[in-house]
Amino acid sequence: GQNIDQPTEMTATEGAIVQINCTYQTSGFNGLFWYQQHAGEAPTFLSYNVLDGLEEKGRFSSFLSRSKGYSYLLLKELQMKDSASYLCAVRLSGGYQKVTFGTGTKLQVIP
């Protein structure tokens, strides 16, 4: 089976930096996605990692270590609008490129 673990909830202060961790154990690996999901909305794509290392996109960065089955999403200069759930998702290797999602981390940004 597939297993993706993320913290359930996190709280951080506006203007600060927060790191959301994700560990995975899957039968095959062909990339890891991070999505943002505001309440009542569809997931929105944030980042993709397939090779080890850090990918930076403005205030958001994502890191991957395939040997450790570990990724994190780093959010800098937090804004109130960053309050949302953050989903870690692994694309499985093999046919049809199915994606398995973690349960998500609900981030609350406080003033």
Next chain:
Amino acid sequence: NAGVTQTPKFRILKIGQSMTLQCTQDMNHNYMYWYRQDPGMGLKLIYYSVGAGITDKGEVPNGYNVSRSTTEDFPLRLELAAPSQTSVYFCASISTGDAYSNQPQHFGDGTRLSIL
């Protein structure tokens, strides 16, 4: 370009009723997926399709059926609605080439289904 369109947006069903959730995409994507998302949880794959006439079960297919008669449409059918099927349902699609790249799936806005 409408992307992935899901209808209806909201629906309340009684136990034992049936209904079809519609999903259509105008991007000529071969791969389409149905997910359900329970409160506070991630997305779980119900069924997927890699082209017209080809469908397969995902992680949680029990209680659902799908068909794929055209590239554009991928409806999800609930035959005998049960309270455990109360959830938000998302449809997604991606092109065959993008499925192997750094591109994410395209999601519809979701259908919120309550079964009472």
